[in-house]
Amino acid sequence: MAQSLLIRAARPVGFPDHADDRPIDLRIEDGRVTAAGQGIDAPTGAEVIDARGAWISPGWADLHAHVYHGGTDISIRPSQGGLAHGVTTIVDAGSSGEGNFVGFREFIAEPAAERVVAFLNIGSIGLVACNRVSELIDQRSIDITRTLAVIEANRDIIRGIKCRACSTVTGAWGITPVKIAKKVAKIAKLPLMVHVGEPPPLLEEVLEILTPGDVLTHCFHGKPGGNILEDEELFGIARQVAAAGVRLDVGHGGASFSFKVARAGIERGLFPFSISTDLHLRSIDGPVWDMATTMSKLLAVGMPFAEVVAAASTRPRSVIGLPSEGRLAAGAEADFTIFELEDASVTLPDSSGDSATLDRLFAPRHAILGTRSVKAARLFDPTVHG
Template identity: 35%
Template sequence: MHDLVLKGGRVIDPAQGLDKVTDVGFTGGNVAALGDGLEGKEVRDVSGKIVTPGLIDLHTHVYYGGTSLGVDPDSYARQAGCTTLIDAGSAGPGNILGFRKHVIERSETRIVPLINISYPGIFAFSLNVMFGENENLRLISSPECLKAAREHADLVRGIKVRVGRTTSGPMAIAPLDMALEVADHAGLPVMVHLDSPPPYRSEVMPRLRKGDILTHCFRPFPNSPVAGDMNIHDDVLEARERGVIFDIGHGKGSFGFETALTMLKHGFLPDVISSDVHVLSIQGPAFDQLSTMSKFMAIGVPLVEVIRASTINAAKAVNLDDRGTLKPGLLGDATVLEVEEGSFDFRDSTGETHKGKQHLRCGGIVLNGRWW
């Protein structure tokens, strides 16, 4: 008899090619079995709902209380239906220990950090105070970043760097080159944020290696992946062919419907869908992971692909092989989704709206094999 059984839900697990009504059993904190007629000490009837592997938000900012942009991880995870939150460089070498001790180890939801190449991480982020952590190279020490990544190797899954007019300013592309060098020595991928130029997309894309992550990949003009003739830039296509991972990272200013629709028209789906939730974007237009996923359903991406981009693809992007699927023996994390029918006005970062007929809502979370 299992510790917990989710009974009668539509189980969608893209990693296993599974889409059927069946039961899921959890024992000892892990997924134990999938099949009909499972029995458990605790049984949750999820008939009419969708059961997926625990959702993974690949781009969040949850250094709550330690940075000005962080949101409360457990509160956010419950809202967003997530079991794993990848923090995209809120902390740098100078405060990764504080993030670990005061937030990661005290939170119920799983938090996996990418460490910022900048020593203080993202330290000045609000409506009234905004200063790019890579605007001054005195804030970057490659040896310090490498040392911290190695000291926290059990947690850190990548190097985060932000470049662009508002984040690296006069330093332009130099912080990316420094991050790539650290990542090479640490054996980790880089996640790069690119905002308005300089640097230009054409400078960034050729530098990215197989397994590196371009977040904000469907950003609006400028530095959009779409050219003026509405074709995809060659350097973007070449990067995908090379194995670069394309992540949405919606945020407050980094997702455009025009870009997304053009990319989809050319058959270019994002590898990963993520929210880039922080204190500003949680108020809109991103809101959370489920809202971001719902936007892709609204523009024609099938539900199974939206789930794939929020489970197994996200896990693979940061080399987490113990989650992202409901394969027996792996972590006992699952998300129960409800599909709300209606008329919804979805808004992108430019203010453009797109109507949708469905919105995903959180109907429950299983974390570490227990109902959360």
């Protein structure tokens, strides 16, 4: 762990109150910023990171991943998608429900080197046996009283409610679980994240329930009957709710991202609010791999560089209550990702059976969180998979 650190000549990007992208030096002591500018001296014995040619942003934050390793059959360890790959903050999106959250807190969130928080699943059992045993079979799957009690006892870690709304999960129960989840979110004064996919319920039904601050994840999935480009009326509704403040999240995953849908949506001005991986055991070896590769895919379909960085750092951080302003000011907690943008020519799959050729790849180099300074790299290796 680095008690003193000097980052030399990194180009800032993604800081809402620092628009100047000229290289700066950044001094960090005991996990906090002590100086930012040019020509800053390194403290005696400090670790020095030469970041010439690289960018520095607020720490990347993955708004949708599954890291309840051992508690569900799909979850990875936080370290597999975290600091070693440029991500300082991970939001576990519904792996645990009220019935097993205590294990998530004690054995995952608290020991992790990364900052790990959660959206609590409205289903009491969470994703114990994901897509084999639904967490939302019928009304017995939800206990509102216990869910609210768990939220109150763990508000430092629980930052929202998660509900999966697709036929493979809710079956004939349809839209009802989303309505219950929204009621719980309103009582708890937390945002609601809804997973969408194969209907029922219809995406239109879900969008009627969401309000500003809520999150629609898998916004660019390509599944029939529920993707935003299938009819003009639905696309118009999606644009309206996004403009009103509903946050569209990528949530790539093993089955929930389409290059065609993303490219068409972005060409028509519908950008995602946040870029997340939906990283789990069934997506980490492809088609997702890591946050940097997911960011690279959004860059390839037309999302501007600065928008991609904001969607992977500042914006997801805002969803879970992390400050965006003053990150380079003296006294701020050190929370940064240093990365490069590499030229490439690699063809990658989405999760719908299509592929695209990427000519630039995000490449994390260091992740800094408090006193931790970790050398980082992509999990995806273009020399192997390209």
